[in-house]
Amino acid sequence: RKEVEQDPGPFNVPEGATVAFNCTYSNSASQSFFWYRQDCRKEPKLLMSVYSSGNEDGRFTAQLNRASQYISLLIRDSKLSDSATYLCVVNTGAGGFKTIFGAGTRLFVKA
Amino acid sequence: DAMVIQNPRYQVTQFGKPVTLSCSQTLNHNVMYWYQQKSSQAPKLLFHYYDKDFNNEADTPDNFQSRRPNTSFCFLDIRSPGLGDAAMYLCATSRAGTTSEQFFGPGTRLTVL
Numbered sequence: 001r002k003e004v005e006q007d008p009g010p011f012n013v014p015e016g017a018t019v020a021f022n023c024t025y026s027n028s029a030s031q032s033f034f035w036y037r038q039d040c041r042k043e044p045k046l047l048m049s050v051y052s053s054g055n056e057d058g059r060f061t062a063q064l065n066r067a068s069q070y071i072s073l074l075i076r077d078s079k080l081s082d083s084a085t086y087l088c089v090v091n092t093g094a095g096g097f098k099t100i101f102g103a104g105t106r107l108f109v110k111a
Numbered sequence: 112d113a114m115v116i117q118n119p120r121y122q123v124t125q126f127g128k129p130v131t132l133s134c135s136q137t138l139n140h141n142v143m144y145w146y147q148q149k150s151s152q153a154p155k156l157l158f159h160y161y162d163k164d165f166n167n168e169a170d171t172p173d174n175f176q177s178r179r180p181n182t183s184f185c186f187l188d189i190r191s192p193g194l195g196d197a198a199m200y201l202c203a204t205s206r207a208g209t210t211s212e213q214f215f216g217p218g219t220r221l222t223v224l
Binding site: 001004031032034042043044046049087091097098099100101102103104 | 142144152153154155159161166168169201210212213215216217218
């Protein structure tokens with residue numbers, strides 16, 4: 001089993017749609033959680049950190065369920081510019097610097 | 112602008128010929144990371160430095176080495192590149208603290224002939 005697993009994708013959605021990405025992690029001692037976005041042939045960039053209380057940034061909402069070892073990202077009112085690969089990231093290990101990326105879920109938003 | 116810079120952006124080497132990739136940062140971050148990302152795969156952590164402390168991932172091949180001569184610079188040395196080492200190599204930095212965001216450089220795409 002992979003340490004961080006994501007929906008395989010790709011997701012093809014029309015503009016304005018709501019789309020949800022799921023991620024599970026295997027190490028219950030994992031310490032911090034993030035969603036990164038990666039555009040084609042570009043470097044990953046932080047989209048948002050994920051907290052147990054849930055957090056929202058505009059059209060984006062992230063949730064963490066430590067008991068189920070599950071992380072989610074919800075994108076409302078999808079824009080063409082949201083087309084990218086979304087990477088679930090988990091920090092674990094001593095000091096929390098062992099960073100594990102999920103394989104990513106590709107999103108295509110169509111006009 | 113504060114940033115993470117990687118040079119070169121594209122590197123071509125021959126099978127078995129040592130190559131060094133460079134990363135520099137103006138963010139003054141304590142932690143620097145090197146990742147390998149192959150096509151359509153997730154970035155895979157190779158190692159990281161917390162200040163001068165080097166931390167190697169257990170499954171990172173011995174063929175990969177790193178140096179951090181000062182806070183700003185970090186190098187990735189591939190001693191004998193094989194065809195399977197062709198990939199994008201990403202450098203990232205962060206402040207100390209596990210909840211800190213990592214800032215990535217644009218990457219160096221390595222081709223092995």
